[in-house]
Amino acid sequence: MLAVCWNGKKDIRVETVPDPAIINPRDAIVKTELTAICGSDLHIYNGNIPTMRGGDILGHEFVGEVVEVGPGVANLRSGDRVIVPFPIACGHCYYCEHKLYAFCDNSNPNGWMTENLYGQPTGGLFGYSHMMGGYAGGKAEYVRVPYADVGPVKIPLDLSAEKTLFLTDVFPTGYQAAEYCGIQPGDTVAVWGCGPVGQFAIRSAYLLGADRVIAIDRIPERLELARSQSAAIAVNYQFVDVSEALREITAGVGPDACIDAVGLEAHGFGLLGWYDAAKHKLWLESDRPTALRQAIQTCRKGGTVSIPGVYGGFIDKFPMGAAFAKGLTLKMGQTHVQKYAGILLSMVQAGQIDPSFIISHRLPLEEAPRGYEIFNNKEEECIKVVLQP
Amino acid sequence: MHQSRAPTMSVAPDDVWPEQSTAFPDVNLEPAEQRFSIVSGTLVLFGGLRRRSLPMILGGGFLLYRGIRGYCPVYRALERSLGIPLTDGLSFEESITVNKPVEQVYALWRQVDNLPRFMLHLESVTPTYGNRSHWVARITAPFRLEWDATITDEETNKRISWCSLPGSDVHHAGSVFFHTLRAHRGTEVKLIFKYQPPAGSAGAAVAKLLNLVTKNQIQADLRAFKAVAETGERPTIKGQPSGRAIHGNGARPLRRE
Numbered sequence: 001m002l003a004v005c006w007n008g009k010k011d012i013r014v015e016t017v018p019d020p021a022i023i024n025p026r027d028a029i030v031k032t033e034l035t036a037i038c039g040s041d042l043h044i045y046n047g048n049i050p051t052m053r054g055g056d057i058l059g060h061e062f063v064g065e066v067v068e069v070g071p072g073v074a075n076l077r078s079g080d081r082v083i084v085p086f087p088i089a090c091g092h093c094y095y096c097e098h099k100l101y102a103f104c105d106n107s108n109p110n111g112w113m114t115e116n117l118y119g120q121p122t123g124g125l126f127g128y129s130h131m132m133g134g135y136a137g138g139k140a141e142y143v144r145v146p147y148a149d150v151g152p153v154k155i156p157l158d159l160s161a162e163k164t165l166f167l168t169d170v171f172p173t174g175y176q177a178a179e180y181c182g183i184q185p186g187d188t189v190a191v192w193g194c195g196p197v198g199q200f201a202i203r204s205a206y207l208l209g210a211d212r213v214i215a216i217d218r219i220p221e222r223l224e225l226a227r228s229q230s231a232a233i234a235v236n237y238q239f240v241d242v243s244e245a246l247r248e249i250t251a252g253v254g255p256d257a258c259i260d261a262v263g264l265e266a267h268g269f270g271l272l273g274w275y276d277a278a279k280h281k282l283w284l285e286s287d288r289p290t291a292l293r294q295a296i297q298t299c300r301k302g303g304t305v306s307i308p309g310v311y312g313g314f315i316d317k318f319p320m321g322a323a324f325a326k327g328l329t330l331k332m333g334q335t336h337v338q339k340y341a342g343i344l345l346s347m348v349q350a351g352q353i354d355p356s357f358i359i360s361h362r363l364p365l366e367e368a369p370r371g372y373e374i375f376n377n378k379e380e381e382c383i384k385v386v387l388q389p
Numbered sequence: 390m391h392q393s394r395a396p397t398m399s400v401a402p403d404d405v406w407p408e409q410s411t412a413f414p415d416v417n418l419e420p421a422e423q424r425f426s427i428v429s430g431t432l433v434l435f436g437g438l439r440r441r442s443l444p445m446i447l448g449g450g451f452l453l454y455r456g457i458r459g460y461c462p463v464y465r466a467l468e469r470s471l472g473i474p475l476t477d478g479l480s481f482e483e484s485i486t487v488n489k490p491v492e493q494v495y496a497l498w499r500q501v502d503n504l505p506r507f508m509l510h511l512e513s514v515t516p517t518y519g520n521r522s523h524w525v526a527r528i529t530a531p532f533r534l535e536w537d538a539t540i541t542d543e544e545t546n547k548r549i550s551w552c553s554l555p556g557s558d559v560h561h562a563g564s565v566f567f568h569t570l571r572a573h574r575g576t577e578v579k580l581i582f583k584y585q586p587p588a589g590s591a592g593a594a595v596a597k598l599l600n601l602v603t604k605n606q607i608q609a610d611l612r613a614f615k616a617v618a619e620t621g622e623r624p625t626i627k628g629q630p631s632g633r634a635i636h637g638n639g640a641r642p643l644r645r646e
Contacts, residue, residue, distance in 0.1 A: 005632030017630040024622040055632030072621065090620040094488045094575065105488075106616040109624040112609065121612075124624065136629045144629055147620070 002389065003057045003140035004368040009047035010376075012369045017057065020136060020144035025072030028148030030084060034161035035062040035139050035365070037385045038086075038169055039195045040310050042376050043265060044129070049312065051113065051130040059139030060086035060126040061168045063161045066152070073148045082152035083345075084145055085337030086169045088124035088135060091150035095123075102334035107146065108133040122334075139368060141389045153341045156349070162356040163348055165386065166196070171355050172340040174200025174261070175207075177308035180331035181257035183208045188250055190214040190298065191232070192291035193261035194222035196358045196384050197308050201259045202230045203353060214249060216242055216291075221381040229357050246298045254300035262291035263309025272317060279316060289315040296323050307332035361385040416459040426456030478560070478585040481604055485611040487618045488575040495546045495567050497618050498578075507613035507623065510606065521554070534558050560585040578614070582607060 003017045020029055038061055043049050066080040076082070089096050093105035104123035108114065111121025113131040124146070127137015136144065145152060155164045174197050181189055189205040191198050194217040205213045214233045215226035223234040235245045246255060265288060276288040295305050296319050305328055323330070347353055360383040363371050371385040418426065430452025437445025455461045487494050497503055501522045505511040512527040520540035528534055536557030542550040552562035561584035568577040616623050 001630075003630065003632065007632070013632070015632045017632055020630050021628065023625060023628050026620070026622060053631075053633070057631060090616075090624075092488065092619045093615075094486075097488065106620050107624055109626060111612060112605070133624070134626045136626070136631060140630075146624065 001141035002365055003136075004059060004365065004387075005054075006044060006052055006056045006058050007054045010045060010372075012045065012058070012372050014366050014368055017140070020140075020142050022068060022070045023144065024146060025070045026147050026149055027070040028066050028073055028076055028145045028152070029068040030062070030064040030082060030143050030145050030152070031067045032062050032064040032138060032141055032143060032389050033081070034064075034165050035059050035387050035389070036165055037139075037368070037371050037375050037387070039197060040128075040263075041372070043263075043310060043312075045372050045376055046265065048265065049129045051110075051132075051134075053130060053134075056127070056129075056134070057136040057140050058127045059137035060128055061165060061170070062126075062138030062143060063155070063165045063168065064143070066148075067142070069148060075149050076152060076154075080152075081155050081157060083155055083164050083167045083341065084126070084138065084143070085151050085153070085172075085341055086126055086128075087151075087334060087337055088126065088133065088146055089150055089338055090147050096150070099336055099339040101336045101338040103336075110134060125334075139365065139387060141365070151338060153338075153345060155345065159348065160356070162359060162386065163354055164345070166200070166355040166358070167337075167341050167344055167348070169335065169337065170196040170358075170384075171200045171344055172337045173197050173308050173335040174202075175204040175340055175344060176335045177201045177259050177261065177306045178204035178208050178210075180306040181205065181208075181210075181259065181304050183210050183257065185209055186211050187256040188212045188214065188253075189257045189259065190216060190246060190255035190295070191226075191259045191261055192216045192295055193263075193309065194219070194226045195261065198222075198259075198261035199226060199230070199358050199383075200355070201261050201308065202226050202232045205257075205259075206230060207347075207352070212249075214246065214255065219378055222383060225358070225383065242294055243298050250300070254298055255303065256300055257304045257306060258295035258299045260291045260295050260305065260307045260309045263307075264288060264311045264313075276316070289318070293317065293319055296328060299326065299328055301326045302328075304329045304331060306330075308335070358384040359386055363387055365389040417464050418455065418459050418461055423456050423459050426452050428456075430454070430456055478583055479600065479603070480581065480583040481607050482579065482581050483604070483607045483611055484577060484579040485615050486570070486575050486577055487615045489618050491546045491567050491569045491576045494576045494578060494618055495549075498565055498567075498614070499543070499549060503617075507617050508610045509613060510610075524553075526559075578611065580607065580611060 001017060001019050002014055005013050005015050007013055022029065041058060044052060044058065063083045066076050066078055066082060068078065069076050087102040088107040089101035089104040090106040095103040095105055102123050105121065107124035108121055110130055110133055115121040124133025124135055126135050127139065178201050183189065183205060187210050189210045191201050191213060194215050198215065202213045202215055212233060213230065214235055215223055216235045216237055217223050218236055218238040223236055226232040227234045233249060235242060273290060276290065280288055291309065292307065299305055307330065348355065360381060361371065363385060365387045368387055371387060374380050374382045375385050430449050433445055434449030434453060437449050501514045501516055504514045510527055512525040515523045517523050522538055524536050524538055526534040536559060537554040538551050539554055540549060540551045546567055548564060548566050550564040553560050563580065563582040566579040570577055613623050
């Protein structure tokens, strides 16, 4: 089969590899109908995720058809059309039983790696480095899906793949980020980063009852999408001072909740931006938290900072004083997709939202390397690339 | 998770442990190592005298002394710094929490032919008769490592203790304790494991260096036990496709700029 393989920093190749097979009783094989490049895939592309090995198959957003199931899978049959959540979850550990699927105790065969790094082992992910399990990903014609009786969600045949694909990651990720904000009537929510996760965070904040949502980015087409599709107030940080703008919009109060949908590769600016860039180059700082610092600095007293953006290591100049003085609540972490996929699918079915609005590029799987390049360089007004095998 | 000199409880009856044959109380070399030390010490000493090399004379003299005397101050210093007599064997204590009722967790461990499902270094465990079983380790051919073990003590849903029988390749003993946690937090499983490395003090010194490896292995086994108990299978990526196969082998660089 054809698969998109990582071979090193900015070295993505489409190669012919052996087809996957059932290995464990609860496995299934899914034939990919549509897959996508995620913003978090760019962290791998840029060599910022450790424990990748040359030849690893990438991808964690995919929808497709079940073609084979192991003897331990009773709820799926060949021919079922499913979306597959990006975290791999066993369904029976303490965390799965408490709907904290991304923290699954059992799905990561290399759990000792994250246990050493973070104190506890984290769950496995599709196509996202060996410390996250080393599972072959979804940017391939066929994918082995472990614990197939837990993760995959059946989708009706009359819903297009484009409408359901983002239930695997970016839509639930934006939704969870907005839910973490505990939105009350009258609330103003500020969202840093208007990539796919930011777009869904904005839309979800409105769905959950926010009064106003402020979208912060520097790329005109992304701000325009947030404005036209979700009626957000757009703030371009290249032209205005974000703190000033937020103070003005909220008449001095500050946003009730701030969402950092940027993560560890924030595009820095000003003195601190140079500081982070220099330290990162010298391997003294792994993550560059420009957006996070701003979110904490601008959030109102007693507010919530919700962080769907990915962080992997250590950050500097964390404004702990501001967080403490204002008694902020910080909520973060990988998305427990299995918890949300069902609710969000019914929203799509009811026509409350059509998640395909973020797609800017439709490419065949063979053109994945070009997709990575334009998405990473934000060329051709690229927001989201979907790939068709 | 720690390793201690004396386990908090006895894991094996004393009579199954190999006897220490010591003529003098402070002799800490085995006869074979004593002979080796005398021969090599003599060779080095004469070589040193011929080449007029002071380090060689001193080194040879030292080897000769420890060979004749049967006592090695380096081993003693090593024991002091490690805080454990090398001849006492190694003991480990590790624990894990399993999200299943104690009855299920206990039953999985008690059925000894289940052990290779989560003890990754075991090829097979076959019940023989009574409480006895035959264990075969998973090591590269043509080597073979096997032994017989017996359950020495057990208390349903609380504890299982076992030890290897005399004549085994590797002497070891273990106890596993089960404890129900409050408020549906599952079952705590604590494993205390002790083994006597082969080849006396030299073997023990090597085993000491491998201490961390063994400790990690025991942790991996417990994690695999938890996975089997909770999910019925062990997570793995062995056998899945990758782009490595087409390039011949997996030995390609991790990063290529």
